[in-house]
Amino acid sequence: MASTTTSKFIRVSSDVEIELSLTVPTGGTNENTPSLIFLHIWGGSSKSFGSVIEILSPFYPTIGVSLRGWGASTGPEEPTAYKITDFASDVEFIIKELNLKSVVLVGHSMGGKVSMAIAGRHLLPAGVLKGLALVGPAPPGPVHLPDPNMKDAQVHAFDNMENAEGVIRTVLSAPGNLTDEVIKAVAEDMVRGNKWAKYAWPAYGMEDDITNLFEHVDVPVVVLAGDQDILEPVERMKTDIRDKINNMPGGRASLVVVEGSGHLIPVEKPKEVADAIKQFLQML
Structure with a gap:
C-alpha cells in the first residue's frame, strides 16, 4: 500500500497563511477512518513527523501542519500573536475549512499543549474530534524556569545553526539516536522560524496556563513518553497528564513509554510512535 502527497496553503487571516502537507492512502478509506493531524514541537514544521507519517499514510489520511510562523507558514509581526490559543484557533479553522468529519490530533511537546487546548475548547462540531495522541506533551499548567538566564538562552536557541544543533544534541535527543544529517535538517526548521514564533514559546508560551481547558478534555488520550x-x-507524563485525565469524570488516558528516546520522540523513534498511534486508533 502507498499514499499520495500534496501541499496546500490555507489563509486564516490577512497575515496568517498555514502550510499543510496532506497524504491520502491510494486504496482509499472508509468514512469512519479519521484524519490524523500532526502538530509539531516549538521549532518544528509540517516535516517534523515525516517519518511517522510515512509509516501511517498508507492506512490513514494525514495532515502535517506548519503552525503560524514555522515552516512556510506566515504569522503576524506581533510579539503576542503566538499564544497556545492562537495556534488552536488556526487548527480549528483548518479542520472546518477542509470539512473534516473525523480527526485525531497528534501533538508533540508544544503541539501537545495546542492539542489539549483544542480538545478543551469544544469549538469543533460535535463528534469531529475522536482522540488525542500526545507525544512528550508540554504540561497544561505554566512552566517557570528556575533561572532567568535560562529563558534568555532559550529565546536565542534558534538564532543560528550552531545554537540549534547544540540544543538538539545536548537537550532534545538521547545520545547516538540521530545522524548528523537528521540533526542538520531538524536545526534548519528551527532556524527558519520567524522572529516572533521563535520568541513566543520561551517568553510566554511555556507559561500559558490552559488548565481550565485541559479539565474539559473528554476524548480518549494516549500519552507517549521517552524514557x-x-x-x-516519564513521571511527569504519568502524574500531570495521564493520571489527571483519568481522575476527571469520564477521563480515558493511557501511557506508552518509548524506550531509548529523548524528547524528539517522533524523530528518534518513528516506528514506535507510529505503532502506538495505530494501536490507539484501533481502540477508538
Missing part, C-alpha cells in the same frame, strides 16, 4: 526525555520525563 530518556529530560524535558518532559
Whole structure:
C-alpha cells in the first residue's frame, strides 16, 4: 500500500497563511477512518513527523501542519500573536475549512499543549474530534524556569545553526539516536522560524496556563513518553497528564513509554510512535 502527497496553503487571516502537507492512502478509506493531524514541537514544521507519517499514510489520511510562523507558514509581526490559543484557533479553522468529519490530533511537546487546548475548547462540531495522541506533551499548567538566564538562552536557541544543533544534541535527543544529517535538517526548521514564533514559546508560551481547558478534555488520550526525555520525563507524563485525565469524570488516558528516546520522540523513534498511534486508533 502507498499514499499520495500534496501541499496546500490555507489563509486564516490577512497575515496568517498555514502550510499543510496532506497524504491520502491510494486504496482509499472508509468514512469512519479519521484524519490524523500532526502538530509539531516549538521549532518544528509540517516535516517534523515525516517519518511517522510515512509509516501511517498508507492506512490513514494525514495532515502535517506548519503552525503560524514555522515552516512556510506566515504569522503576524506581533510579539503576542503566538499564544497556545492562537495556534488552536488556526487548527480549528483548518479542520472546518477542509470539512473534516473525523480527526485525531497528534501533538508533540508544544503541539501537545495546542492539542489539549483544542480538545478543551469544544469549538469543533460535535463528534469531529475522536482522540488525542500526545507525544512528550508540554504540561497544561505554566512552566517557570528556575533561572532567568535560562529563558534568555532559550529565546536565542534558534538564532543560528550552531545554537540549534547544540540544543538538539545536548537537550532534545538521547545520545547516538540521530545522524548528523537528521540533526542538520531538524536545526534548519528551527532556524527558519520567524522572529516572533521563535520568541513566543520561551517568553510566554511555556507559561500559558490552559488548565481550565485541559479539565474539559473528554476524548480518549494516549500519552507517549521517552524514557530518556529530560524535558518532559516519564513521571511527569504519568502524574500531570495521564493520571489527571483519568481522575476527571469520564477521563480515558493511557501511557506508552518509548524506550531509548529523548524528547524528539517522533524523530528518534518513528516506528514506535507510529505503532502506538495505530494501536490507539484501533481502540477508538
